Amino acid sequence: MRVLKYAILGLLDKGSLSGYDMTSHFKAELGQFWSAKHSQIYPELKKLTDEGFIEFETVIQGSKLEKKVYSITAAGKRELHEWLTAYQPVPNTVKDEFMLKAYFISAMEPGEAEGLFADQLAKRKQKAAFLKERLEELKQEAGPEFSFQSPHFGHYLVLTRALERENGYCNWLKKALELMKRG
Amino acid sequence: MRVLKYAILGLLDKGSLSGYDMTSHFKAELGQFWSAKHSQIYPELKKLTDEGFIEFETVIQGSKLEKKVYSITAAGKRELHEWLTAYQPVPNTVKDEFMLKAYFISAMEPGEAEGLFADQLAKRKQKAAFLKERLEELKQEAGPEFSFQSPHFGHYLVLTRALERENGYCNWLKKALELMKRG
DNA sequence: GGAGACATGTAAAATGTTACATGATTAC
DNA sequence: GTAATCATGTAACATTTTACATGTCTCC
Numbered sequence: 341m342r343v344l345k346y347a348i349l350g351l352l353d354k355g356s357l358s359g360y361d362m363t364s365h366f367k368a369e370l371g372q373f374w375s376a377k378h379s380q381i382y383p384e385l386k387k388l389t390d391e392g393f394i395e396f397e398t399v400i401q402g403s404k405l406e407k408k409v410y411s412i413t414a415a416g417k418r419e420l421h422e423w424l425t426a427y428q429p430v431p432n433t434v435k436d437e438f439m440l441k442a443y444f445i446s447a448m449e450p451g452e453a454e455g456l457f458a459d460q461l462a463k464r465k466q467k468a469a470f471l472k473e474r475l476e477e478l479k480q481e482a483g484p485e486f487s488f489q490s491p492h493f494g495h496y497l498v499l500t501r502a503l504e505r506e507n508g509y510c511n512w513l514k515k516a517l518e519l520m521k522r523g
Numbered sequence: 524m525r526v527l528k529y530a531i532l533g534l535l536d537k538g539s540l541s542g543y544d545m546t547s548h549f550k551a552e553l554g555q556f557w558s559a560k561h562s563q564i565y566p567e568l569k570k571l572t573d574e575g576f577i578e579f580e581t582v583i584q585g586s587k588l589e590k591k592v593y594s595i596t597a598a599g600k601r602e603l604h605e606w607l608t609a610y611q612p613v614p615n616t617v618k619d620e621f622m623l624k625a626y627f628i629s630a631m632e633p634g635e636a637e638g639l640f641a642d643q644l645a646k647r648k649q650k651a652a653f654l655k656e657r658l659e660e661l662k663q664e665a666g667p668e669f670s671f672q673s674p675h676f677g678h679y680l681v682l683t684r685a686l687e688r689e690n691g692y693c694n695w696l697k698k699a700l701e702l703m704k705r706g
Numbered sequence: 707g708g709a710g711a712c713a714t715g716t717a718a719a720a721t722g723t724t725a726c727a728t729g730a731t732t733a734c
Numbered sequence: 735g736t737a738a739t740c741a742t743g744t745a746a747c748a749t750t751t752t753a754c755a756t757g758t759c760t761c762c
Contacts, residue, residue: 342621344749350627360713371615371623382749405758407713417630424624425635427642430650432554434617437526439556439631439684441607443677447600450671452608459610466721467613481600486621488633488703492625501695512684520671527721543741563722565743588730590741 344384345393347374349420352394352412359385359408369474369495372502385410393419442516454520461513468506475499527567527695530557532603535595536579541570542591550680552657568593576602625699637703644696651689658682696706 343361351362351370355378359381365376378383385408388394393416398407413422445453478499482492528618534545542564549558559567568591571577576599579591582615595603623645661682665675673679 342748343618343623347623350623350630353630354626358713359715366616367637370623370626373616373619375616375618376565376715376749376750379716379752381562387702401712402759405713420627421628423638424627424631427639428620430643430646431620433524433549433556433558434619434688435558436556436617437524437611437614439681440526440530440533440553442680442684443553444603445671445677446674446678447536447603448668452698453671456608456610460613462611486702487706488628488636489706491629493702494628497625497628497684497699500698501625503689504695505688505702507618508687510689515683516680519669519676523670523672525720541741542743543739559721560723561742562724562744585731586738661760 344376344380346420346423347376348381348384348388349393349412349416350424352410353417353420356409356411358410369498371504372498372505373473375513377387383523388416392416450520450523454517455511457517457520461510461517463511464506464510468503471499471506472505505522526557527559527563528571529603529606530559531564531567531571532576532595532599533607535593536600536603539592539594552681554684555654555681555688572599572600576597595673633703637700640700640703641695644693644694644700647689647693647696651686651693654682654686654689 347370348362351357351365357365359378363376363378364383365371383393383398389396390409392413394410394412396410399407399409401407438443441456448456478495479494482490482496486493486496530553531545534540534548535645541546544560545564546559546561548554568577568579572579572593575596577593577595580592582590582592584590625641631639658679661675665673665679669676669679
């Protein structure tokens with residue numbers, strides 16, 4: 341399905357970027373839902389250039405350092421749009437190693453399971469707090485109102501979804517811990 | 524990290540199974556959070572046997588059909604337990620192709636985006652309804668009360684988490700659609 | 707001058723999916 | 735008999751991660 345291809349086309353549709361810039365985006369908010377290492381990105385950029393979906397310009401940073409700044413072509417925009425507007429099924433599996441452990445909970449002692457769940461809850465709470473902060477920052481920057489017209493709407497959608505994902509996980513962990521403590 | 528290894532050890536810790544049986548489990552509730560194709564399972568079973576974590580007995584089904592029924596060894600149980608009780612970080616990225624599209628929403632027309640989100644909401648609602656049914660079935664079978672002692676506790680945890688995951692997604696999709704419809 | 711960020715690539719290994727290949731059993 | 739399910743494997747390909755490899759720029 342070559343999802344990385346579309347991730348790159350989507351990023352370049354927002355503006356020209358170097359491969360290095362893309363890794364930064366994957367480390368930021370977008371990284372909640374998609375990411376790739378530079379060792380995967382650089383070959384993909386070469387391939388997309390060969391296919392005519394993107395093109396680059398070499399820019400000199402400082403006095404020597406060469407940087408390739410990529411942009412999306414008309415063909416690339418068509419390709420991106422086709423993928424974006426295609427209805428796709430909900431995936432059967434979204435892998436979650438912690439939930440795999442939860443399924444095997446009977447192989448642990450009660451105390452061990454409680455420790456595991458409590459640790460996970462602490463970490464998820466921390467992540468939720470971090471995401472909430474990022475959302476507050478975005479609201480500071482863009483105002484508290486978001487609509488389809490807002491240039492930050494995509495950013496807003498990703499942050500709110502990630503935050504609710506963590507909050508939902510935390511609530512479930514709390515409920516599970518309560519059931520465990522009752523014996 | 525060889526997570527499939529631990530998935531197999533965990534399944535065998537609950538009881539002896541053939542490779543085929545494992546694919547069935549990955550198609551059922553557990554498949555919400557982990558899965559593997561038979562082409563990945565069979566080589567892994569061979570490897571785990573070589574490593575001494577599992578062993579098998581050949582059983583004749585009917586008059587000719589050979590079936591390998593695997594069981595976990597003492598070494599396998601130790602290995603499983605070590606993984607289960609290890610605290611792990613929350614993953615930075617949980618890949619979600621739909622959310623990648625959401626991030627690039629500005630590359631769509633309002634009507635296109637609404638169609639995409641409405642389609643996703645319909646599909647997620649359907650999945651949530653299916654999971655709710657499975658949970659009701661489990662409660663019929665095991666009673667409405669679940670505790671650490673219950674032999675179905677792992678099953679219960681996985682179903683409730685999957686259901687809440689879908690419900691959370693649906694609520695977020697509804698909110699997003701409202702924002703879009705306001706313009 | 708050194709640390710950390712900027713910048714780009716390749717190689718090897720691990721993981722996961724799709725396709726190829728075969729045959730038995732069960733229920734209709 | 736025939737379709738669906740049971741049952742096991744390999745081969746080829748695609749994706750992803752980790753490690754190898756190199757060099758520049760900016761700030762302190």
